[in-house]
Amino acid sequence: MSRINNPVSDQAGVLEDTTLLGPLDTVLSTIDARNIAIGVSGGADSAMLLIAAAQIVSQHKKTLHAVHVHHGLVDAADAWAAHTAALARQLGLAFHFLPVRVTGDSGKGTEAAARLARYTAFQNWAVNHNCHHMLLAHHRDDQAETILLRLLRGAGVQGMSGMAAHTQRGVLQLYRPWLDVDRSRILNAAVHYEAQTGWIPVQDPTNRDQKYTRAAVRTLLTPILNARWPQWQGNLLRHARVMAQSSLLLQDLGEMDLRHCELTEDGISFSLARWRQLPQHRQANVLRQWLQRHHIPMPTEARLNQWLRQLRQVHALGHDRNILLKHHGCHIVCQRGQVRLRWDDSV
Secondary structure (H helix, E strand, O other): OOOOOOOHHHOOOOOOOHHHHHHHHHHHHHOOOOEEEEEOOOOHHHHHHHHHHHHHHHHHOOEEEEEEEEOOOOOOHHHHHHHHHHHHHHOOOEEEEEEOOOOOOOOOOHHHHHHHHHHHHHHHHHHHHOOOEEEOOOOHHHHHHHHHHHHHOOOOOOHHHOOOOEEEEOOEEEEOOOOOOOHHHHHHHHHHHHHHHOOOOOOOHHHHOOOOHHHHHHHHHHHHHHHHOOOHHHHHHHHHHHHHHHHHHHHHHHHHHHHHOOOOOOOOEEEHHHHHOOOHHHHHHHHHHHHHHOOOOOOOHHHHHHHHHHHHHOOOOOOOOOOEEEEOOEEEEEEOOEEEEEOOOOO
């Protein structure tokens, strides 16, 4: 690892690309909080986001925190953490080291398990440090890969809208200011920064390891798409914007139909009879919107269809005590004509 020759605070305007600084400046100006976290792995993308934010954060009178998750999946992970901590020190920022354990027996695969562990660590850190706003360095290339992967996995309308520029996980607000930025600009900034300071981003070999799904897309599919359809990323991103608009329409319709179904004030239950009055395709949308309200992951198409069949067949007043739909730690039951969510085992 290369050392940093000089702190960036001694070098005004180290990064000058307004394509990088502009969206970041906009996001920082909209966050009404003093403490801002940045998820930083030590790779070029997150490191440049940290450096760019450090360059302009004083204008917004905010305090930055560099938050690094240590997955422990490769031998170099300890060195990456130390290298990233050195960058944070040179920038004059607090560095937070979050070790996690990625279990291989979850059935989700290593990539998904690592992602879940990372976001869980971020959320726990946010609660413990009372810092509820975090910036992530996902960019245009990441977005295109995400949409392509979701398409191949058969995602629905909401999934095909891609990553959102602003989302919430628990108390943590997540921002992605660079979703419209080509990665080539970030890499150019990293080269420029290295020339001025000597700091080199870490290189994660798993990003090119084809045993990982995203890496396989990046190394096998992307070069072919770039050669045959140079505009494929832009086309996918336009598709994602249309899907995002469609998703909002479905949410609005779902909320309207939930009101029709006499959703209770706590959002836990609604009328089975009123739900049955809806066209069948809107019945499915109601269930999706109901689950989304409670941040419950969407069921597979097969499981949702099974639920629909059972709910359409149950006694109109919900007297069928055999209705018990289990999903992600909760139960969907029918009681006294109500479709109800329960999180306990006493069903």
